[in-house]
Amino acid sequence: MNYSSLPKIDLHCHLDGSVRPQTIIDLANQQNISIPSQDINEIRSLMIAPETCQNLEEYLMRFDLPLSVMQTQAGIERISFELFEDAAKENVKYFEVRFGPQLHQLQGLSFDQIIGSVVKGMQRAEAMYDIKGNYILSILRTFPKDNIRDVIDAGAAYLNKGVVAFDLAGAELPGFCSEFIPYVDYAIEKGYRITIHAGEQGVGQNVFDAVTMLKAERVGHGIHISGHQGAYDLVKQQNIGLETCPSSNIQTKAVDKLSEHPLKAFYEDALPITINTDNRTVSNTTMTDEIRKVMEEFNLSREDYFNIYKISVEQAFASDEVKQHLMSFAD
Numbered sequence: 001m002n003y004s005s006l007p008k009i010d011l012h013c014h015l016d017g018s019v020r021p022q023t024i025i026d027l028a029n030q031q032n033i034s035i036p037s038q039d040i041n042e043i044r045s046l047m048i049a050p051e052t053c054q055n056l057e058e059y060l061m062r063f064d065l066p067l068s069v070m071q072t073q074a075g076i077e078r079i080s081f082e083l084f085e086d087a088a089k090e091n092v093k094y095f096e097v098r099f100g101p102q103l104h105q106l107q108g109l110s111f112d113q114i115i116g117s118v119v120k121g122m123q124r125a126e127a128m129y130d131i132k133g134n135y136i137l138s139i140l141r142t143f144p145k146d147n148i149r150d151v152i153d154a155g156a157a158y159l160n161k162g163v164v165a166f167d168l169a170g171a172e173l174p175g176f177c178s179e180f181i182p183y184v185d186y187a188i189e190k191g192y193r194i195t196i197h198a199g200e201q202g203v204g205q206n207v208f209d210a211v212t213m214l215k216a217e218r219v220g221h222g223i224h225i226s227g228h229q230g231a232y233d234l235v236k237q238q239n240i241g242l243e244t245c246p247s248s249n250i251q252t253k254a255v256d257k258l259s260e261h262p263l264k265a266f267y268e269d270a271l272p273i274t275i276n277t278d279n280r281t282v283s284n285t286t287m288t289d290e291i292r293k294v295m296e297e298f299n300l301s302r303e304d305y306f307n308i309y310k311i312s313v314e315q316a317f318a319s320d321e322v323k324q325h326l327m328s329f330a331d
């Protein structure tokens, strides 16, 4: 099978985890930021989460270096453009990228400047390549909550003009959902769609809570519903999109190896699974790699692939017009 030529949809990818190593070097030099090396291979290896990663917390430490050069409008715009360019070159037709506006304020940028920059970079790539995209705003669960409404307000100006959804990311503790109810309600009131990282490290109960308390339409990862019947049944009944990210799950020890990933069992039981990258650089992957690994490991056919592609179209936070365009690539 020619995996590169397949049309692809990625619904779960973090901007700061998907920066080109050369861009880190270029931007650090332009911005007079000291970095550990000028050697691209060393920078790459500092960005990739190692096999010896013990958990999600250790994986999340790989984001400090890219974030250090993502504090100016020009830097953020360039990185957004390049990510969409990289994806377009491997035939990703629709791409939802997420990032945490709160992480880009170290040099005083406003949320409007930050969100405006990612959208501008994406739109520049959309004009040059056959790719469509949208941004998801991620709030870091471990951060102070006093500026969450400011992020939501700033993003609201871009709703359906480059921004579509709200997410919670970062370390996952059991029972995290309840304290975010007022913020998610506020985002829904403003018109955001909702996806929540849940059931990645945490227990399946977090997925149940994300759907019932936070009205999540999709969940990031969600793999731990396999140990929680209530969450499993809810996802199935309500057709909650599962944004699976297989390589990332192995690195964070959410699963021991790909053969133990529950995505095949979910697919066979007609749960709406999608296949995504999570972090192209930190997880050292691409959509082509993820699809190749999953199809080979689980013996999926071309028909299975296009079934999953169609689930991604259905679960995308895209306009009907874009969805129709995406369906034109389906077999």
Ligand SMILES: O=c1[nH]cnc2c1ncn2[C@H]1C[C@H](O)[C@@H](CO)O1
Pocket (backbone or CB within 6 Å): 014, 015, 016, 017, 056, 060, 063, 098, 099, 100, 103, 138, 169, 170, 171, 197, 200, 248, 278, 279
């Ligand atoms: O897989 C993940 N789970 C939870 N949080 C994550 C994951 N990958 C990246 N993040 C965090 C670290 C980034 O700095 C932040 C915003 O993209 O989201």
Ligand SMILES: [Zn+2]
Pocket (backbone or CB within 6 Å): 012, 014, 169, 197, 220, 278
């Ligand atoms: Zn993620």
